[in-house]
Amino acid sequence: MEVFRDLKSVRKDAECVLTVGAFDGVHRGHQFIIAELKKRAGERGLRTTVVTFEPHPQLVLKSPRKPDLKILTTIDEKLTILQQLAIDRVVVIEFTREFAETSSRDFVAKILFETIGFQEIVIGHDHAFGKNREGDIATLRALASEMGFRVDELPVFAIDGTALSSTHIRNLLRAGEVKLAGEFLKRNYTLTTTVIKGDGRGKELQFPTANLQLDSEDKLVPGDGVYAVYAHWRGNKLKGMMNIGVRPTFAAPRHTLEVHLFDFDETIYDQKLTVEFVEKIRDERRFGGASDLIKQLEQDKIISLNIL
Numbered sequence: 001m002e003v004f005r006d007l008k009s010v011r012k013d014a015e016c017v018l019t020v021g022a023f024d025g026v027h028r029g030h031q032f033i034i035a036e037l038k039k040r041a042g043e044r045g046l047r048t049t050v051v052t053f054e055p056h057p058q059l060v061l062k063s064p065r066k067p068d069l070k071i072l073t074t075i076d077e078k079l080t081i082l083q084q085l086a087i088d089r090v091v092v093i094e095f096t097r098e099f100a101e102t103s104s105r106d107f108v109a110k111i112l113f114e115t116i117g118f119q120e121i122v123i124g125h126d127h128a129f130g131k132n133r134e135g136d137i138a139t140l141r142a143l144a145s146e147m148g149f150r151v152d153e154l155p156v157f158a159i160d161g162t163a164l165s166s167t168h169i170r171n172l173l174r175a176g177e178v179k180l181a182g183e184f185l186k187r188n189y190t191l192t193t194t195v196i197k198g199d200g201r202g203k204e205l206q207f208p209t210a211n212l213q214l215d216s217e218d219k220l221v222p223g224d225g226v227y228a229v230y231a232h233w234r235g236n237k238l239k240g241m242m243n244i245g246v247r248p249t250f251a252a253p254r255h256t257l258e259v260h261l262f263d264f265d266e267t268i269y270d271q272k273l274t275v276e277f278v279e280k281i282r283d284e285r286r287f288g289g290a291s292d293l294i295k296q297l298e299q300d301k302i303i304s305l306n307i308l
Helices: 028-044 075-084 104-116 137-147 166-174 178-185 290-307
Strands: 002-004 016-020 047-054 089-094 120-123 150-153 190-196 210-214 225-233 236-245 256-261 272-282
Touching: 016 028, 016 104, 028 047, 028 120, 047 075, 047 104, 075 089, 104 137, 120 137, 137 150, 166 178, 178 272, 210 272, 225 256, 225 290, 236 272, 236 290, 272 290
Parallel strands: 002 089, 016 047, 016 120, 047 089, 120 150
Antiparallel strands: 190 210, 190 272, 210 256, 225 236, 225 272, 236 256
16 A cells, blocks of 8 residues: 655556545444445546545644544554555645645645546545535536546445444443444454553552553543453453553542553563453442452453453
């Protein structure tokens, strides 16, 4: 897969079918668009091109009246998924406030058509683009008639009558519904982290944990609770359970992410660990003391192993 990280480096290729969007999460709705993109490219003997943005436009244009956006995929995660989906070419446009002033006509004509190149464009239902999201399917069709390219607007992708969106998946994750979110993503949700030093509390409880720091502060963390997880470390897929929250039994001073890995005894400070969420076990709650907590952790381990 060819990846162009800025418009200046792009080699124009008019022999392609193109789609464009933030594609945060690259969920099943996005995968539906990509499948249609590949189908149309295959029918015409053309290549596939995905145009996306970094950072997410809503991170740049955020309103002080709205909560900050948390993303489902970093750009590196997004590129990995697109490569797995066998896309030929990805163009990553740096999204800035200056770029946000680009008119819908200039975006399509000067950037997508003249700089990146395409013969056919595939867009999702109700797609909007350009300054103030002024461009729509009518804009594209008018430009297509003028410039000689094809336009394919796809129907809404819905599951059980509900249109699938990145926002819907974010809400599920915040509620701890990682299993259902994984079904909509068509893979388990992941966090890429670095192992940091903690206070040693887990070791005292005979359940030593790796304390984790997010690699991206913009990444969404599932809601507080205990989860059955896999952890990927140096090519190994390890079973474990993860706690997200404030450890109310011990009144932790801050929000923590910590994972206990089963049958694992390695020192991994400062190393990368990718956590894959499988299912929530329970909410975080306060226990009467260390002995009660240990009994619960033993039950959590049994439940996690049964899930995993």
